[in-house]
Amino acid sequence: MSDGFCSTHLQIMVRTRGLGRALGQVTGRGVGRGDHDDSDDAPQRRRPTASARRQRVAMTAAHDESVVPAPDVQDDPMEAPAAAEDIVADIPAGTGAEAAEDEHQGFSGGLSDPSVLTQYADHVACSIWTGEERPELKLSFHGRKVHSLCRSVPAIEGLIAGTRLSPLIACSVDIGDRGLLSAFVERCHRETSNFHLPVRELTITLDDVSSLLHLPVVGDLHAFQPLHVDDVVQMLVDLLMVSTEFARAETAQCCGSYVCLQWVRDIYERQFQTGHWTAAARAYVLHLLGCTLFANKSATNVHVVYLEALRDLSMTERYA
Incomplete structure (x- = not known):
């Protein structure tokens, strides 16, 4: 194949608008809708699809523009139509069907493959993109509650320090950045427990827990079992x-296996005044867990099941 034809062939592949008129100028025959004499011999146009445009596949198009052929056009007029046929042949037969199928998958402006994030349709990020009214973000900070309990007695301080949970006291905050927390909420997905940020996908590791919260990440695992109200x-x-009677009244008010954080603070103050240091230390740690690690959406209650891990305070430090 001569260099002149290669140049012409590349010119056709790069720009396909006005291909019929360009080929007519090269071969002396009309190709397209306006030339009826040789329409049976001309290559048939294919309607461009969205998928083909994305793949930058060369296609024949409406001949409302003209392409100036390269100056060194091949002398043989029969070679150019073959090049056009090769262009059309490069388009897969099922391109249009695949493009139509792709357009019905995923979310507009969001993820294109929802097979992993199966709950994305109910995520706040989807509501924001579609212009729906987003739910109000409720922020609860328990820092003041934690700092309100006094630990001035060395016996109580020693018992709490022995659990290795004391660093949680310093991690409690009184206020927070609503905009920052909203940004993380919008990018956190429960299916992966990761933050899907524009830069990359991030997750909280055990090393982060050890470095930031100074909590043990190596040790025994404790499985919390469901409890009956009598238990x-x-x-x-x-x-x-x-x-x-006092315990049953509180569980009835909290509708099950929960007690109010204020109720736990009252128990702590009562045991603190009577000198029951172990019971006071358990109440303090249960309150601390309910305000930090095991805080829930109620912002007022804590599950009683965590008391099981505090039955022997000297063993609590062994848990991861």
Whole structure:
């Protein structure tokens, strides 16, 4: 194949608008809608699809523009139509169907493959993109609650320090940056427990927990089992030294296996005044866990099941 034809062929591949008129100038025959004499011999045009445009596949198009052929055009007029046929042949037969199928998948402006993030349709990021009214972000800070409990007695301080959970006291905050927290909420997905940021996908590692919270990440695992309400009441009686009636009234008010954080603070103050240091230390740590690691959406309650890990305070430090 001569260099002149290669140049012409590249010119056709790079720019396909006005291809029919350009080929007519090269071969002396009309190709396209306006030349009816040789329409049976001309290559048929294919409608461009969205998928083909994205793949930059060369296609024949409406001949409303003209392309100036290269100056060194091949002398043989029969070679150019073959090049046009090669262009059309390069387009896969199912391109249009695949493009139509792709357009129905994913979310506009969001992820294109929802097979992993299956709950994206209910995520706040999807609501923001579609212009829907986003739910109000409720922020709760328990720093003042944690700092309100006094630990002036060395016996209580020693018991709390022995659990290796004391660093959580310094991690409590009184206020926060609403904009920063909103940005992380919008980019966190529960399916992966990761933050999907524009720069990359990030996750919280055990090394982060050890470095930032100074909590042990190596040790025994503790599995919290569901508790019947009677077991909850008995645990409160045994570990916090309250009466059965008092414990049952609180669980009934909180509708199950929860107690109010204010109720736990009252128990702590009562045991602190009476000198029951172990029960006071358990109440303090349960309150601390309810305000930090195991805080929930209620912002007022804590689950009693965490008391099980505080039954023997000398063993708590062994848990990861």
